[in-house]
Amino acid sequence: MVVDPGQLRLLTLIERCGSLTAAAHALHLTPAAITQQVAKAERDWQVPLVIRGPRGATLTAAGALLASHGRTVEEASDKAAAELAALLGHLSLRLRIGTFQAAALHLLPPALTTLRHRHPDADVSVIDVGSARGADEISTGRLDVAIVASWGTPLAPPPHVRAHPLLLDPMVVVLPDDHPLATEQPTDTALHLEQLRDESWVSILAGHAAREQFHDAAREAGFTPTVRFETESYDVAQALVGTGIAVGLVSRLALTHAPGTTHRELAHPRPHRQLYALTKADASLTPLADMLIDLLRDVARDITASWEAPLREPHSPSAGHLLPEQPTTV
CATH class of the missing domain: 3.40.190.10 (Periplasmic binding protein-like II)
Incomplete structure (x- = not known):
């Protein structure tokens, strides 16, 4: 037999209310609907569960036994509802x-x-x-x-x-601040990547998507870059550029304006x-x-x-x- 927890809780409510009518009001149902549910429960359990009388309803010994388990179901349901409310309250702030x-x-x-x-x-x-x-x-x-x-x-x-x-987030060229492309042109002059074809580069490590993008852009500009320094960090790349030994391609968002560096926008190709x-x-x-x-x-x-x-x-x-x-x- 498959136990219906709803039937256990219904018997608990009838025991508590003392009548089918009062139980119906508590559940916002009609007395006829409660009567049907009781009849179904008695068919399912194959035993009388409720004694109806002129002064209300009482439970049989079998009904009282099931009602005691109904109280356990109610306690577990109330605990589950409280714990779920607490969880949802925590998640709403997490x-x-x-x-x-x-x-x-x-x-x-x-x-x-x-x-x-x-x-x-x-x-x-x-x-x-x-x-x-x-x-x-x-x-x-x-x-x-x-x-x-x-x-x-x-x-x-x-x-x-x-x-x-x-x-x-566009990529920009980071140059030593004494680089000719920085000192001999206005600061708002955008560079073409091919102007840097003969430079030594500091780049993100091979295998990273940023490195692949850099090589694709250089290939489109018609040259293979000479990468002499590799790093996982744009911060490290800019620090190395500041020493004057290389140039780099850095995300605009990641610019640190490291000492000894300046940057220029790219005209084309313009990776991002x-x-x-x-x-x-x-x-x-x-x-x-x-x-x-x-x-x-x-x-x-x-x-x-x-x-x-x-x-x-x-x-x-x-x-x-x-x-x-x-x-x-x-």
């Missing part, structure tokens, strides 16, 4: 974020500051996560939001992961990376995730405006622009 270095330094802090002012009781944590791992961290539930980058091609996350476009915030396709249990994404978009607009502002001089290319507002689910 926000676990993963991001890479440049976004952690320049994109995330203003958004988190505003979030903290709006929700001072928010339970926020941030960890370093490479862009290649972002979708997996969201899929497994270890993160609520992952800020990731895609070099040159649109991101294609799994179907249950949603990609929210944030901004387009796209920044996204990843969440689960259904993020309804973590409402702070949606709030953070709105704040990140606000920060992205401000950053993009700051890039474009000094480039409104004649002969200057646009420095960057926002991606479409519509989130992308693949």
Whole structure:
């Protein structure tokens, strides 16, 4: 026999109320509906359960036994409801974020500051996560939001992961500040990559998407770059450029203005990376995730405006622009 917990709870309610009519009122049902449910329970258990009389209803010995288990079902149901409410309350305040270095330094802090002012009781944590791992961290539930980058091609996350476009981050050339291309031309002059064909380069390590993008751009410009220094960090790359021994291609967002360096925009080819915030396709249990994404978009607009502002001089290319507002689910 398959036990119906609803029947156990009904018997508990009849015992507590003392009549079928009172039990019906408690359940917002008609007395006839309660009578039908009792009849079905007696058929299922194959034993009389309720004794109906002029003064109400009492339970048989079998009904009282089942009603005692109904009280256990009620207690378990109440406990489950309370624990779920506590969990949902915790999830509504929880926000676990993963991001890479440049976004952690320049994109995330203003958004988190505003979030903290709006929700001072928010339970926020941030960890370093490479862009290649972002979708997996969201899929497994270890993160609520992952800020990731895609070099040159649109991101294609799994179907249950949603990609929210944030901004387009162009690559710029970082030069020693005494380099002829820096000292002999106006600061708003955009460079062509082929002008740097004979330079020594510091680049991101081979195998990284940024390195592949760099080589593709150089190939399009008609040369194979001489890479003498490799690093995982744009910060290290800029520090090396500051020594005067190389030039580098660096994300605009990652510019540190290291001592001894300057930068110039690229005219063509103009590689870039796209920044996204990843969440689960259904993020309804973590409402702070949606709030953070709105704040990140606000920060992205401000950053993009700051890039474009000094480039409104004649002969200057646009420095960057926002991606479409519509989130992308693949």
